[in-house]
Amino acid sequence: MTEVFGVPVPALLGQLMLGLVNGCFYAMLSLGLAIIFGMLNIINFAHGALYMMGAIFTWIALTQFGINYWWSLLLVPLVIAILGVVVERSMLRRLYKLDNLYGLLLTFGIALVTEGLFRHRYGVSGLPYSIPDAFAGAFNLGFMFLPKYRAWVIGASLLTCFATWFVIERTQMGAYLRAATENPKLVQAFGINVPVMITLTYAIGVGLAGLAGVLAAPATQISPLMGTNLIIVVFAVVVIGGMGSILGSIVTGLGLGLIEGLTKVFYSQAANTVVFLIMALVLLVRPTGLFGKER
Amino acid sequence: MRIVSPRFIGYASLLAIGLIAPFVVYPIFLMHALCFALFACAFNLLLGYTGLLSFGHAAFFGAAAYATGYAVKMMGLGPAAGIFVGTMAAVVLGSVFGMLVIRRQGIYFAMITLALAQLVYFFFLQSSFTGGEDGIQGIPRGRLLWFISLEDDRKLYYVVLAIFLFGFVVIHRTIHSPFGQVLKAIRENEPRALSLGYDVNKYKLQAFVISAALAGLAGATYAIVFTFVTLTSADWHTSGDVVLMTLLGGMGTVFGPIVGAFAVVTLQSQLSDKVGSLVTVIMGAMFILCVLLFRNGIVGETIGLYRRVVGRRPD
Numbered sequence: 001m002t003e004v005f006g007v008p009v010p011a012l013l014g015q016l017m018l019g020l021v022n023g024c025f026y027a028m029l030s031l032g033l034a035i036i037f038g039m040l041n042i043i044n045f046a047h048g049a050l051y052m053m054g055a056i057f058t059w060i061a062l063t064q065f066g067i068n069y070w071w072s073l074l075l076v077p078l079v080i081a082i083l084g085v086v087v088e089r090s091m092l093r094r095l096y097k098l099d100n101l102y103g104l105l106l107t108f109g110i111a112l113v114t115e116g117l118f119r120h121r122y123g124v125s126g127l128p129y130s131i132p133d134a135f136a137g138a139f140n141l142g143f144m145f146l147p148k149y150r151a152w153v154i155g156a157s158l159l160t161c162f163a164t165w166f167v168i169e170r171t172q173m174g175a176y177l178r179a180a181t182e183n184p185k186l187v188q189a190f191g192i193n194v195p196v197m198i199t200l201t202y203a204i205g206v207g208l209a210g211l212a213g214v215l216a217a218p219a220t221q222i223s224p225l226m227g228t229n230l231i232i233v234v235f236a237v238v239v240i241g242g243m244g245s246i247l248g249s250i251v252t253g254l255g256l257g258l259i260e261g262l263t264k265v266f267y268s269q270a271a272n273t274v275v276f277l278i279m280a281l282v283l284l285v286r287p288t289g290l291f292g293k294e295r
Numbered sequence: 296m297r298i299v300s301p302r303f304i305g306y307a308s309l310l311a312i313g314l315i316a317p318f319v320v321y322p323i324f325l326m327h328a329l330c331f332a333l334f335a336c337a338f339n340l341l342l343g344y345t346g347l348l349s350f351g352h353a354a355f356f357g358a359a360a361y362a363t364g365y366a367v368k369m370m371g372l373g374p375a376a377g378i379f380v381g382t383m384a385a386v387v388l389g390s391v392f393g394m395l396v397i398r399r400q401g402i403y404f405a406m407i408t409l410a411l412a413q414l415v416y417f418f419f420l421q422s423s424f425t426g427g428e429d430g431i432q433g434i435p436r437g438r439l440l441w442f443i444s445l446e447d448d449r450k451l452y453y454v455v456l457a458i459f460l461f462g463f464v465v466i467h468r469t470i471h472s473p474f475g476q477v478l479k480a481i482r483e484n485e486p487r488a489l490s491l492g493y494d495v496n497k498y499k500l501q502a503f504v505i506s507a508a509l510a511g512l513a514g515a516t517y518a519i520v521f522t523f524v525t526l527t528s529a530d531w532h533t534s535g536d537v538v539l540m541t542l543l544g545g546m547g548t549v550f551g552p553i554v555g556a557f558a559v560v561t562l563q564s565q566l567s568d569k570v571g572s573l574v575t576v577i578m579g580a581m582f583i584l585c586v587l588l589f590r591n592g593i594v595g596e597t598i599g600l601y602r603r604v605v606g607r608r609p610d
Contacts, residue, residue: 109582116575
């Protein structure tokens with residue numbers, strides 16, 4: 001069997017694939033964070049909690065209401081987005097004139113409340129969700145087996161990321177959004193309803209987190225703690241990439257997922273921490289982040 | 296003749312309460328609250344007076360607790376030397392983190408401190424000297440100066456009170472010094488402070504290290520009081536707790552973090568047997584309420600109310 005540095009190639013590729021799956025979640029979450037930050041100037045600490053809710057709602061939908069994976073894929077992000085509208089309208093809206101630290105503190109509170117409630121109801125052990133029938137099994141690529149579900153997660157999230165990029169950078173709506181990010185007052189003066197745009201931006205951002213949660217449901221352990229553990233890594237990803245560019249967030253997310261996968265193969269003790277170490281290194285060399293501009 | 300100021304009466308009565316308290320309230324509870332009060336005061340030096348939100352202060356608290364636990368249990372140091380070692384560990388960690396984190400401002404500062412603290416958490420989880428999930432158990436409290444046995448809770452209480460007062464005085468002096476004035480200037484308007492010729496990053500780094508050192512002092516004392524250290528002390532929940540204490544009590548006030556720490560520790564110890572895991576929900580709800588309804592915290596709002604009432608009185 002072929003080996004690279006003493007590691008069999010299929011094992012290496014398997015870990016890389018797993019890393020890429022994680023990278024997809026990083027990309028989707030950091031993309032949502034970046035869009036929300038651009039428009040609301042708030043770092044949404046509740047992002048991880050909403051991702052967790054996405055996964056748990058998918059599980060509840062199947063076990064309580066018999067709603068299958070495909071309907072969840074459509075409905076759950078919608079439900080999360082509606083929750084986002086409620087949160088933005090009822091709470092975040094009051095903070096726009098204040099220091100953006102308050103937004104972080106408020107959303108941290110929301111994250112604690114949601115995590116606590118779900119933890120109280122469902123405990124900390126993982127909830128099982130089986131892979132939908134269409135994606136059972138694996139492709140034989142000759143040099144490795146690629147589980148179909150992983151291929152689907154990678155394909156679906158790349159498509160979502162690309163669609164988000166396309167909407168923001170290449171459509172009329174996206175042009176309004178970019179303009180409103182630069183100068184909300186002026187855009188408002190042109191007769192565009194900026195408050196509604198802000199609400200929609202938050203809804204779409206958290207909807208992306210919800211979608212990532214649905215995709216994660218069959219691929220990882222569904223647990224009330226899954227969100228916060230992930231969001232801290234995503235924060236590091238955001239610091240590394242900088243929040244200036246959409247493609248930047250996507251590339252950084254995927255790249256760091258791959259690096260994490262590689263670390264798991266060659267030095268597994270550091271797999272949990274490699275992203276944080278890279279963050280420290282980037283801060284030394286390029287404090288504004290790889291794709292960032294100071295704002 | 297100089298009339299005694301109300302502020303002086305305030306400090307004196309608080310000190311008196313501190314001295315009598317262990318005869319009325321369970322000393323372990325008081326020591327727990329005092330450790331967190333010191334921790335919150337140290338945190339407030341950064342958030343309230345320099346405008347920097349650190350979301351990873353548990354790293355310093357936890358690192359000092361582990362260093363003290365290891366020094367006292369494995370190396371056989373006395374409690375005073377152990378606490379010193381712990382505090383120094385926090386100083387070293389604070390200097391390294393400080394140099395990294397002052398390179399970014401605002402919201403990034405919070406995210407970076409959180410991520411670095413998580414790095415420390417995983418380091419403690421995987422290292423052998425920390426005992427992994429079990430932590431370090433059975434740290435001897437020992438004797439202070441060969442004749443004060445700290446096994447007695449009440450004696451230990453007075454030592455902890457002295458440590459707290461020392462930390463409090465350090466912070467008080469820092470805030471009310473020219474150095475503290477520069478920190479406030481940075482909080483209010485960083486570009487302006489920079490244009491006036493202050494080396495803003497140097498000031499921020501110094502404030503960060505002082506804050507980390509005192510957070511470490513609190514953590515080191517905590518290890519001696521409870522005779523064990525676990526991963527909880529370096530957990531992000533602990534970082535969140537200290538943010539809440541400061542926010543609830545009133546950030547940027549001298550007594551706010553103390554009030555907040557006593558309130559949160561009381562709530563946690565009263566509620567944890569009754570509602571179990573719902574404590575997190577209550578903590579989160581308090582965050583939301585504080586941010587939406589009273590951003591100045593208990594002490595800040597009280598001062599505001601007092602000023603409004605006194606200000607309106609025509610005399």
